């Protein structure tokens with residue numbers, strides 16, 4: 118398929134693919150096995166300029182948008198989404214600053230993030246606040262010119278490895294969801310530590326930890342935007358980053374399809390390569406159809422977002438839901454095509470299948486995304502006179 | 506300190522076919538790649554630049570399409586590149602090639618070090634690097650596996666030998682050829698790739714180099730290829746079987762029998 122990418126976009130894909138093939142593929146099984154943060158690879162991605170794709174040039178970035186970033190995420194994900202979440206997670210942490218930060222904050226933090234010298238992370242989820250983010254308990258109380266933060270964030274991607282954290286905290290509990298704010302907290306700030314590192318089913322190269330705040334003081338200047346807009350910041354940021362999950366999904370699906378097709382061409386049973394059996398061909402055909410459809414949707418969503426469109430929630434949610442469901446199905450089928458070998462760790466598809474599941478859960482579960490899409494439909498159709 | 510790296514575009518070995526009649530490589534249609542050893546030269550050049558400043562300039566002699574190889578090295582961070590290309594250069598042996606490249610080096614200007622890959626994977630002679638140094642009358646060290654120290658005036662290197670390595674100190678300007686043990690080449694960068702697309706790569710022929718047709722290409726070559734052929738396999742081989750002890754015993758008695766040990 119030709120998606121009429123620009124020369125620069127093709128170059129981004131080509132470079133990301135080269136890094137995926139030469140640096141990530143050979144390392145992925147071990148990173149998964151050892152649950153090791155892929156610092157070596159992050160350094161390569163950084164020196165190749167890929168960490169700076171979506172930041173304006175004035176902050177040391179390359180001036181691209183969601184699409185450019187997603188093209189890199191897709192190619193990295195073809196090799197390993199445990200690595201691509203480390204890459205994309207820093208963007209998630211940086212976006213609150215990029216979209217809502219002051220000029221001063223942008224100048225202070227974005228160049229280090231764009232160059233890959235420092236990673237960022239985003240902390241919203243807590244033990245009792247997952248899909249219902251409004252239930253967060255972590256608080257920040259203003260004391261003179263400082264916020265004093267107390268509470269624990271859970272399952273934060275990049276925890277412990279990142280230097281810059283944007284966390285959503287309650288600055289005014291009495292105002293409910295209008296009482297949340299976004300704060301920047303740097304690693305090393307007294308009172309800020311990392312709790313348990315989770316042992317996960319998949320994406321095991323990535324770190325997922327608690328962020329523990331106990332009387333952690335940060336300057337008032339670390340407030341992103343103004344007090345009370347914490348949830349707006351989160352929603353706007355996630356609307357923009359969700360196609361990134363879609364990009365992880367299509368890369369992963371492509372990786373699974375590639376492995377399945379090449380295996381099916383080689384593996385012989387009943388005297389023939391198994392790809393000659395229609396049942397196998399159809400499975401591969403369905404995997405290819407779904408992967409391509411998901412790619413078309415993710416690319417369209419990215420282009421829509423980069424066009425400056427305002428109402429992006431629905432399309433962004435669609436691109437995440439559809440492609441993550443596809444990735445789950447495609448990776449399960451890839452294991453099926455490889456049979457017993459697919460179940461073994463000698464082949465990459467068992468890891469891909471384990472990895473795929475997270476895509477339906479994080480950055481808002483697929484149920485929650487469907488809720489969003491449903492709500493948007495209700496709004497849209499309420500405004501139309503005759504829908505028949 | 507400026508570093509000049511010499512790179513050659515070679516056919517990708519996996520796709521190479523041989524013309525049965527002439528026994529030469531069929532180059533048409535095969536993809537060109539950068540001679541893999543030259544990538545280590547490029548990487549080492551970039552590391553020296555990161556340490557000492559200056560520029561890294563890539564130099565290649567080849568047909569017009571070698572421009573691709575030079576653009577590729579620019580994407581890795583090389584500052585500039587020059588292609589030596591002229592119909593008259595065709596058919597050059599290592600003598601004519603090194604003469605031409607040496608002329609190119611002189612025209613590029615001031616440099617502290619020239620780095621070449623240890624050999625090109627198509628010709629496999631390992632002569633061009635040392636040949637350039639001879640023409641320029643500068644010291645050279647072949648098969649460098651490590652640069653221990655480098656300043657603007659001297660260089661301390663480890664030269665790979667069959668039974669270990671030598672440590673040599675050389676005054677600059679000099680030339681080294683490098684082996685793959687020396688480093689791990691980096692990945693290209695996006696900014697590098699963007700620059701590679703637009704960078705101006707001058708092409709210098711005999712007139713730009715101020716060299717006569719007699720000195721270059723086939724005419725300037727001392728080698729005349731009379732015949733190229735695929736050698737017949739000689740010698741017999743024998744597999745020793747059984748337990749390790751048994752195999753060792755057999756091997757020892759064979760070698761003993763041949764009066765080798």
Ligand SMILES: Cc1cc2nc3c(=O)[nH]c(=O)nc-3n(C[C@H](O)[C@H](O)[C@H](O)COP(=O)(O)OP(=O)(O)OC[C@H]3O[C@@H](n4cnc5c(N)ncnc54)[C@H](O)[C@@H]3O)c2cc1C
Nearest residue numbers: 239240241242247248272273274325479480481482484485
């Ligand atoms: C590996 C990993 C990395 C993560 N990284 C980050 C991170 O970097 N930063 C961060 O802030 N968070 C992160 N998270 C948290 C993630 O975003 C949440 O797990 C997710 O939002 C869901 O919350 P939950 O797990 O508490 O599930 P719950 O909200 O408890 O949901 C449980 C089930 O109920 C369903 N459900 C809940 N409410 C509804 C509803 N209203 N309608 C229909 N179904 C519903 C859900 O779809 C789900 O199936 C990460 C999670 C994981 C596992």
